Amino acid sequence: MNDMGPVQTIGVPTPLVDGPEKVTGRAMFAADYCVADSLVGRILRSPVAHAKVKKVDVSKAREIPGVKAVLTGEDCNQTFGVLPIAQNEYPLAKYRVRYRGEPIAAVAAVDVATAQKALDAITFEYEELPAYFTAEEARAEDAIDLHEERPGNIERDVHYDLGDVEDGFAKADLVMEEEYQCAEIAQVQSEPHATYAEYDTQRDKLTVWPSTQVPFYVHLMLERTLEMEKSRIRVIKPQLGGGFGCRTETLNVELICAMLARAAGGRVGLVVSREETFITHRGRPETAVKMKIGMRADGKLLAAQSECVQRGGGYSGYGIVTILYAGSMLYGIYDIEAIKFDGYRVLTNMPPPGAMRGHGTVNMRFAFEDLMDRMATKLGLDPFAVRRANLLKAPTFTFNDLMVNSYGLDECLDWVEEASGWKDRKGKLPPGKGLGMACSHYVSGASKPKHWTGEPHATVNLKVDFDGSVTLLTGAAEIGQGSSTMATQCVAEVLGVDMGRVHTISSDSAITPKDNGSYSSRVTYMVGNAAVDAANNLKNVLTEAAARKLEVPPDQVECLGEVYRAGTQDEGLTFDEVVMEALRDTGTITVKGTFTTLPESQGGKKYRGAAIGGTMAFSYAAQVVEVTVDPDTAEISVDKVWVAHDCGKALNPLSVEGQVQGSVWMGMGQAMTEGTRYHDGLGITGNMLDYRVPTIVESPPIEVKIVEAEDPHGPFGAKEAGEGSLSGFLPALTAAVADAIGVRAADLPLTPDVLLKLMEDKARADKKAAAQDSAEVA
Amino acid sequence: MSKSMLSLTVNGRTRDDVVPDNMLLVDYLREVVGATGTKVGCDGGECGACTVIVDGKARHACLTLAVSCNGKAVETVESLERNGRMSALQRAFNEKLGAQCGFCTPGMIMASEALLRHTPNPNDDDIRRELAANICRCTGYVKIIESVHAAVAETSAKEAAE
Numbered sequence: 001m002n003d004m005g006p007v008q009t010i011g012v013p014t015p016l017v018d019g020p021e022k023v024t025g026r027a028m029f030a031a032d033y034c035v036a037d038s039l040v041g042r043i044l045r046s047p048v049a050h051a052k053v054k055k056v057d058v059s060k061a062r063e064i065p066g067v068k069a070v071l072t073g074e075d076c077n078q079t080f081g082v083l084p085i086a087q088n089e090y091p092l093a094k095y096r097v098r099y100r101g102e103p104i105a106a107v108a109a110v111d112v113a114t115a116q117k118a119l120d121a122i123t124f125e126y127e128e129l130p131a132y133f134t135a136e137e138a139r140a141e142d143a144i145d146l147h148e149e150r151p152g153n154i155e156r157d158v159h160y161d162l163g164d165v166e167d168g169f170a171k172a173d174l175v176m177e178e179e180y181q182c183a184e185i186a187q188v189q190s191e192p193h194a195t196y197a198e199y200d201t202q203r204d205k206l207t208v209w210p211s212t213q214v215p216f217y218v219h220l221m222l223e224r225t226l227e228m229e230k231s232r233i234r235v236i237k238p239q240l241g242g243g244f245g246c247r248t249e250t251l252n253v254e255l256i257c258a259m260l261a262r263a264a265g266g267r268v269g270l271v272v273s274r275e276e277t278f279i280t281h282r283g284r285p286e287t288a289v290k291m292k293i294g295m296r297a298d299g300k301l302l303a304a305q306s307e308c309v310q311r312g313g314g315y316s317g318y319g320i321v322t323i324l325y326a327g328s329m330l331y332g333i334y335d336i337e338a339i340k341f342d343g344y345r346v347l348t349n350m351p352p353p354g355a356m357r358g359h360g361t362v363n364m365r366f367a368f369e370d371l372m373d374r375m376a377t378k379l380g381l382d383p384f385a386v387r388r389a390n391l392l393k394a395p396t397f398t399f400n401d402l403m404v405n406s407y408g409l410d411e412c413l414d415w416v417e418e419a420s421g422w423k424d425r426k427g428k429l430p431p432g433k434g435l436g437m438a439c440s441h442y443v444s445g446a447s448k449p450k451h452w453t454g455e456p457h458a459t460v461n462l463k464v465d466f467d468g469s470v471t472l473l474t475g476a477a478e479i480g481q482g483s484s485t486m487a488t489q490c491v492a493e494v495l496g497v498d499m500g501r502v503h504t505i506s507s508d509s510a511i512t513p514k515d516n517g518s519y520s521s522r523v524t525y526m527v528g529n530a531a532v533d534a535a536n537n538l539k540n541v542l543t544e545a546a547a548r549k550l551e552v553p554p555d556q557v558e559c560l561g562e563v564y565r566a567g568t569q570d571e572g573l574t575f576d577e578v579v580m581e582a583l584r585d586t587g588t589i590t591v592k593g594t595f596t597t598l599p600e601s602q603g604g605k606k607y608r609g610a611a612i613g614g615t616m617a618f619s620y621a622a623q624v625v626e627v628t629v630d631p632d633t634a635e636i637s638v639d640k641v642w643v644a645h646d647c648g649k650a651l652n653p654l655s656v657e658g659q660v661q662g663s664v665w666m667g668m669g670q671a672m673t674e675g676t677r678y679h680d681g682l683g684i685t686g687n688m689l690d691y692r693v694p695t696i697v698e699s700p701p702i703e704v705k706i707v708e709a710e711d712p713h714g715p716f717g718a719k720e721a722g723e724g725s726l727s728g729f730l731p732a733l734t735a736a737v738a739d740a741i742g743v744r745a746a747d748l749p750l751t752p753d754v755l756l757k758l759m760e761d762k763a764r765a766d767k768k769a770a771a772q773d774s775a776e777v778a
Numbered sequence: 779m780s781k782s783m784l785s786l787t788v789n790g791r792t793r794d795d796v797v798p799d800n801m802l803l804v805d806y807l808r809e810v811v812g813a814t815g816t817k818v819g820c821d822g823g824e825c826g827a828c829t830v831i832v833d834g835k836a837r838h839a840c841l842t843l844a845v846s847c848n849g850k851a852v853e854t855v856e857s858l859e860r861n862g863r864m865s866a867l868q869r870a871f872n873e874k875l876g877a878q879c880g881f882c883t884p885g886m887i888m889a890s891e892a893l894l895r896h897t898p899n900p901n902d903d904d905i906r907r908e909l910a911a912n913i914c915r916c917t918g919y920v921k922i923i924e925s926v927h928a929a930v931a932e933t934s935a936k937e938a939a940e
Contacts, residue, residue: 016877019873020868022879023864023871023876024815024858024859025855025884026815032814035812188915189915190879190882190914190916191817192819239880241817241819241882242881244915274821274824275821479879480878480881482878654875657875658917662916665917665920666915666918668918687824693913695913696912
């Protein structure tokens with residue numbers, strides 16, 4: 001009896017609770033609902049990048065037999081957008097089109113062929129306007145405004161000047177400045193966008209299955225754009241084939257599908273192509289960064305100054321938040337006070353980017369870390385020593401008021417240095433081989449929600465009934481990251497029961513509590529805490545029931561998970577017996593748990609937009625990348641990556657490893673091969689061959705160390721695991737290439753053609769210098 | 779579009795269907811057979827999510843006409859479970875987190891299945907070569923390679939015990 005105890009779940013490598021469905025093919029993704037007897041939705045897209053809409057003539061399309069609905073911008077009365085202050089997009093273009101591929105009409109028909117015929121029968125009359133494909137063109141003085149309310153095509157400019165930057169530069173032993181250019185990249189999540197919608201004409205009710213990370217936001221935008229009571233709408237998130245931020249705002253696909261279903265009075269499946277998914281990419285914007293850093297001879301950072309220009313698209317999306325993150329997250333990782341930042345988010349006639357994994361921080365971190373590495377070289381310092389000279393001491397607040405309560409970066413540095421054999425191998429590898437390192441961090445959710453309603457940041461419900469099972473209801477969108485598994489673990493751990501007792505149901509607006517969605521790595525911290533709170537509340541109910549039955553005060557009841565007893569000699573009550581006692585008089589038990597962020601975590605007020613970046617906890621990561629560069633072809637092979645990630649308590653070490661490997665690898669794609677390309681606004685990389693996602697062939701082993709600097713407020717001490725180690729790869733790669741062949745890259749992706757040119761430039765420069773030297777000697 | 783008679787086996791069951799000549803195998807499987815485990819992740823031959831086994835060999839079902847499978851044996855991810863028990867590969871992908879979002883997984887598992895049939899003890903290079911046409915965006919492939927090795931280890935341990 002004495003050896004029995006609560007089942008331990010937290011900290012145990014745990015397969016995903018929905019894993020069996022995924023490996024057997026039973027998991028239902030949005031497109032899998034569509035193959036049933038439903039209408040086929042299709043979208044007609046703009047052939048021009050910028051134009052006034054004169055007429056979209058759909059009269060012929062409507063006459064085609066089998067066509068059940070045809071919609072245009074005339075059917076759209078309301079705009080949508082993820083930020084309440086930037087809702088300037090119609091589901092179907094109404095007065096203007098602002099990028100090539102923007103939806104202008106949509107049809108629902110009995111089959112694909114008929115739908116295509118209907119699209120072909122639609123004519124689009126327009127008056128072309130000047131189109132801008134670069135931030136520079138859109139910012140030019142004579143450029144016309146894409147949106148009246150955004151003069152000069154500036155979506156948002158952000159400026160802060162904290163501390164004494166000039167003094168910092170004056171006192172620095174070394175000041176260096178560099179310009180960086182990062183290509184636009186896309187998430188290319190495995191599943192193309194898809195939505196299935198069913199409109200019930202009898203009851204005037206709409207049910208939508210969107211491929212989204214944010215079912216709650218989709219619900220709000222359906223209410224707004226369909227001008228329909230939100231109580232008549234039900235949003236059910238199906239299995240999701242990845243997100244990475246691509247679907248962290250409502251997309252036109254979802255709204256168009258619902259509109260078609262209502263117009264046709266039935267069921268519509270709208271599955272868009274991979275090319276259309278690229279057009280609706282909401283990826284990381286093309287970014288130009290000017291970075292200037294002042295450093296003391298011992299590596300201490302004294303000041304930084306940075307300008308960031310992001311090429312946005314034809315609509316706002318998350319743009320304002322992206323440029324704010326770019327500035328605020330210069331802080332939070334190192335001990336530095338004086339930073340000046342000028343950020344510009346520009347509207348152009350391109351498909352809008354969005355909030356891709358590492359939102360706003362990645363290209364800035366690349367520039368900052370790469371420049372630190374260059375300066376370390378110049379000062380003759382080890383890059384590890386430079387990082388160690390600037391570590392934060394938790395608990396603290398950064399100079400822009402970000403709260404830092406846990407900080408494991410020092411331990412991350414120690415591990416990657418040791419595991420990679422840095423001290424023995426750095427500088428001693430054969431020609432063409434090199435090592436590079438860098439650090440990174442990320443938020444565990446934004447402490448200030450976009451839709452401020454005064455509600456808690458997360459709510460979890462638990463139901464317990466006669467069968468002794470615990471049903472966990474959460475709005476947290478399971479997108480493949482393992483949120484349902486995480487919530488299940490939290491509840492099982494608190495109750496001390498096997499996870500098999502817990503059934504988790506997620507993201508059905510008719511059943512589960514509202515959740516803001518899966519983005520900015522908020523779910524483990526916020527929903528995890530709400531799940532712990534709910535489970536504690538349930539445990540109290542059960543403990544009180546056990547106390548009644550055992551006839552002892554509740555504080556004398558010991559919970560062993562499957563057994564509740566009063567003292568070690570007591571045989572105790574089984575979980576089922578306790579549940580039956582708890583049900584007496586009250587019936588089915590439902591309890592709730594919530595989580596709300598601390599006010600002091602919600603960022604500062606030192607400049608406009610300073611709340612962005614405020615979070616309950618930061619994750620930290622360090623990584624070492626080893627490369628081989630082919631001297632003839634300039635091809636880079638990544639031989640190995642060592643990464644240490646501080647995620648606080650690792651609730652599920654298996655998932656943490658998977659998230660960290662995926663992040664590092666996604667950073668590798670951006671650093672080496674990925675980048676969208678356009679011709680006059682027309683995407684020419686709209687497939688997975690021309691847009692080069694790394695295959696298994698060139699993907700390296702990635703060794704992960706989990707560092708657990710437990711956070712005082714995280715669930716069991718946990719914090720973010722799915723984004724923080726991405727951005728470090730980029731500067732670690734450029735540093736490794738510099739170590740290998742002495743060439744420094746500032747533009748990404750570092751494809752062989754780009755690197756070859758840099759190598760040739762260097763060879764010419766070296767030759768010239770050698771010639772000058774010999775001339776001087778002579 | 780003219781139609782043809784298609785006689786084949788899908789996951790061991792004989793079927794006779796009349797299908798349009800231009801129907802892709804993937805559409806036939808998903809829409810006619812109702813086997814939606816096979817996924818479509820791209821516009822043709824880019825991602826490998828639709829990988830199935832035709833007469834023992836891995837094939838992109840999105841690059842294969844259904845009628846070209848007349849008289850052949852087609853296997854999809856739904857075929858791997860035996861008496862309600864997942865195959866060694868399925869268990870390994872589940873337990874080693876070879877599947878995160880799960881969308882590429884059916885294709886990834888069928889490509890791995892094809893590999894293990896002709897190379898029962900693959901090394902890392904064998905796995906990389908055989909899965910080169912299957913894109914995963916979640917895992918960085920590390921745990922996919924581990925999953926294939928784990929399936930092999932489990933199968934060999936079982937065979938040794940027998």
